[in-house]
Amino acid sequence: MDTALGNLEKYLSQNKKTILEKWYDLILKTYPEETARFLRRNKDQFENPVGHDIREGIQGIYDGILQGSGDEKFYPFLDKIVRIRAVQDFSPSQAVAVIFFLKQVVREELEEEITGGKINLTELLVFESRVDKLALITFDIFMECREKLAEIRINEVKNRTYKLLQKANMIV
Amino acid sequence: MASTPKPEEILKINYKPPRTRWMDTPVEFKPGTFCYGAKPDNLKGLGLPNPREWSPADEDWKLPENWKEILLEGLRERLDRFRSLRVFMDICVRCGACADKCHFFIGSGDPKNMPVLRAELLRSVYRKEFTTAGKILGKIVGARELTEDVVKEWFYYFFQCTECRRCSVFCPYGIDTAELTIIARELLVLLGCHIDWVVASVNNCNRTGNHVGIQPHAFYDTVDMLCDDIEDITGIRIEPTFNRKGAEILFIAPSGDVFGDPGIYTFMGYLMLFHELGLDYTLSTYASEGGNFGLFTSHDMMKKLNAKMYHEAERLGVKWILGGECGHMWRVINQYMDTMNGPADFLEEPVSPITGTKFENAKSTKMVHITEFTADLIRHNKLKLDKSRNDHLKVTFHDSCNPARAMGLFEEPRYIINNVCNNFYEMPENTIREKTFCCGSGSGLNNDEFMEMRMRGGFPRANAVKHVHEKYGVNVLSCVCALDRAAFPPLMHYWVPGVEVSGVHELVGNALVMKGEKEREEDLRGEPLGGMEDDE
């Protein structure tokens, strides 16, 4: 699939490591300092699942953008990032904002190339629109998570003993 | 470019958390992250202080006038009574080894959920009031005044600790933050500041013998209904006895197994096993609860609720007690029961009537864990098992915190599972056995209003389940704890859809070939056997 990112694609590829690191850093900054330190330091998938999932998530998103993947390919990676944020201490905008951070990082990292005309503005706009779209999908996932949480709560109340007692004709 | 506003500026996102010191950051009670306060009727029912209508989200907690005096006196008393408390207050070197080991910290990212900081909430007050350095130097040595905000903070964070003891495994000094949480909750209850889910359960148990508040006839009816289900599936009618004097064994299970889905399938497994063995046992409608939410309230409540096990055993004249798959029940039995309500001289050292095995580990408490009992039966080849009846299941095992860390029960459940299932897969090493991750809902936090926090705290566990689900297609999370069986279904629903939750004896019940049974077509849940068609 044509990514329509032209030259920008080349620069995104070349600077992938730095851009991802900076993106990761910005996301970690949404947590208190001590927490960010832990999320950064421990690389174990099971001891630090939040840090690990964010890393995998942004990597997958980035690769998807480079490869021009279709929307559905992004879901699992966006999910990795937002499912936990949907139950953590964030407002909806704070939970979803981390996707937008990518725009900021790219502008900063590729500032020279952009101002120097090596990357044309149309390419940048295409890229940014893509990020915007991913943020909207992320918002959908966020809402799904919250709805699921509400549903779980309701079921929890209904399910437990009530169902059984009803079955045994103890509650009418 | 330089003058272009950054997206974060345009969005005006204030994503930086407050940069105040932890001591100066007051708690905010947001829905989903705290449990409802104890209702006046439930406090009254137990004779606990300060019954009143209140919510933790209220500005005014309606504390008794002399609340500060009560707390400090309570703390002083406990420092004298529990040597461990004084030691834990003094010896922490703040090395940080425990800091990132708590599932609530890992999942919530809230630094005050680091065990060392959680303990510091209490320790800071201890320093101020009970140490000379703290009295003189104050904040410089980490001491602080006891204020109403501190009480609120205690409530928030000590009901955000599941008393799972994972942190203590990593502490070089063996400091057990769970014990500090136990003490802190005990102090809070002196002010009537406890959570309703726990106090209501204790109040129920005190009146009716179980947390759910089910009365004897309903207990009987529910078990009878489970026997109907067993008959449908196996063609065999089981008639368990209740409160029968002179039985050899008294069997006590957590009430969650009798009244809660999916615990009931585990209970069916117990009944089938005992029937097949022809075991001389009885159930009790008085000691109808293995669990003990008293443990999450105060030492006195724990003792009171626990006492009925021995009372009933003595009244019925049984020889020993067999206990079901429960988590914290075993912590109470293993760590407290003997000195608290024992010695149970009127009971005998447990011996399996089937194999003759002496359970020497239970010599003193006279109480045997069902997985020890069943593993011994399998070891002696006393059961006919058809593993293939669990072939539609791919099973992993969660070490429930209390059986794992409070009694070292690691091998027996695994031995049983391996003998009744063909497909068993372990989760990663640093998430099982003594390092097991808590379900995130233990110690009485398994209520629905706390769901958001439960999803945070349960994430490390769910994450490991997700791993084996994706890698091996695991579709059953088995465990030996009734609280787990209640807490895991929602956790799985949120994090790992497609994974069901079961007890170990449910799997035993599926595999157990019973004399005179009809050809089995369904498992205990009524699902078709051997069908891999539908994993969901």
Ligand code: SF4
């Ligand atoms: S006992 Fe468990 S929940 Fe409590 S602080 Fe330690 S690790 Fe966390």
Ligand code: SF4
């Ligand atoms: S590991 Fe032990 S000594 Fe170290 S900070 Fe934690 S409680 Fe204190």
